[in-house]
Amino acid sequence: MGYAISWLAVRGKDPGMVTSSLGLTPTGAKAEYGEAMFTARALPSGWFLLVINEAEHKYIKPEFLAALSNGCELVACSVEEHVMVCTSESWRSGTREWRIEHDAQQSIDHITTMGALPNDYAAIERSFSKKQEEAGGKKADTDYFFDVPLQTAKSIVGFKHDEDSGLENGSFEVLKGVVSKPWWKLW
Secondary structure: OOOEEEEEEEEOOOHHHHHHHOOEEEEEEEEOOOOOOEEEEEOOOOOEEEEEOOOOOHHHOHHHHHHHOOOOEEEEEEEEOOOOEEEEEEEEOOEEEEEEEEEOOOOOOOOEEEEOOOOOHHHHHHHHHHHHHHOOHHHOOOOHHHHHHHHHHHHHHOOOOOOOOOOOOOOEEEEEEOOOOOOOOOO
16 A cells, blocks of 8 residues: 655645635644545644645646745645655745656666756656665665655655655545536536
């Protein structure tokens, strides 16, 4: 079993504006992230985090991230552990600043990057590259490169989906999305 989630973190914009612009409303219920389709909370680092229980969700597509990042900073991740594909990216004021992708289906050491990467990126990439080599390189059973995009995002936001971030259990608020009608329903 593995995670298949997306998350985005916003700093510099009111959390209520973030959720309402995505058509999400608070329910008052609390849960762990991943226990509901949408969960959110403020992080100790000052970022507002929205976790979506679906990898590559539409809310982390470029058109949504560009609009949502207007007037603020935004970091987004997609995590699909079943096929070992993940991404992280940063947006500010409607423009993508950087993006990192790992796709083990291409190669266990696959990494693509674009933009002006954060200062911590080079050290993070070197660290996981060294771990991969020590484990047997491309023949290793463990995919250390998978953590490069995610650790880079964590270095900025302070959250990684599979690490204890010191957040209280059940501290995420469950959000409800706007129900859209099925594609086949015309009325």
